[in-house]
Amino acid sequence: MEINFCSACGQSMETRDIDGTERRACTACSFVHWGNYSIGVGALVEREGKLLLVRRAQEPGRGYWTNPGGYAEQLEQLHETVRREVIEETGIEAVVTGVAALRDEPRLIHNLYVAYSMEYVAGEPIPDGLEVDAAGFFSREEMESMNVASFTRWLADVALSSRSEGLRLDENPIVPLKGYGLFRVGKDTEV
Template identity: 70%
Template sequence: METREVDGTPRRACTQCSFVHWGNYSIGVGALVVKDDKVLLVRRAQEPGKGYWTNPGGYIEQLEPIEETIVREVREESGVEARVKGIIALRDQPRSIHNVYIAFEMDYVGGEPIPDGVEVDAAGFYSMEEMEAMNVAPFTQWLVDVALHGSMDGLAIDREPVVPLNGNGLFRV
């Protein structure tokens, strides 16, 4: 590997083939599940964020569609079944591993919140008033505000695109 300029940016590239290391990226997802004006929160049992209350979420697996990722993460962390309604927020966090976090508004389908006992040690639906006395992570506070006070419907899943694009997760206004 050597460092060379590719498209105007210094990048690591192989000296023997055409491989270019384009960077390090991670994609996180989070769920905002509302039931009876209360938001589903889980308390982190591990770092990062140990002890903080957050919305359920995690990272996508390499070959997992993002819509399946968030449904799985909610189920794993809280035992709650939820269905994707749409994308309502996005955080772009450029750093050594560039993180993009996509927040999904989700419809509550069923189940009572039960923590997984590994990643989270508590789970439940909480009102804004209850959250005031809880150690809610700042980013989660912002997401809860978006979920409860947002003025748009966000991006919804396009289940019938005008052109079939198999293998793509498509969201639109």
């Protein structure tokens, strides 16, 4: 889809070479349309060696088992988005402990997917009845006979086989950066 009007001032757009790439740019102001992007998040919640999965009740992926997740909200940090999505889809309370995996999928709308390791806190899986029609914790062996989406199979392997802690939430950065969601490789705890 071609962008015809500027989202900043409403004037018409034209195609221009910007830094060696043809992009849509405003004819009246400095706005440049850099592309179409979406950011998805997914939860890897483990309890007693089993991973939390949901069965999709809607397209895309209706009937497939996937990890809970969704798309980023404009004014919500990603680690808050994934926590909210887990509660909404399953009723499970969990907290983010780190970034476990990323998927970068360039396409018409370039998609970045961030999978978070999460620590189970409380609750029993109850599907929301709208986005998902079933939810539960499943072992790797149980998943073998289930209709698990291929990307989710990969994520399950990441979650259940990982030897790394991944990028950890930096709750006390050396410089306070209000409003940032900061993740980093683990800090040494010894001084």
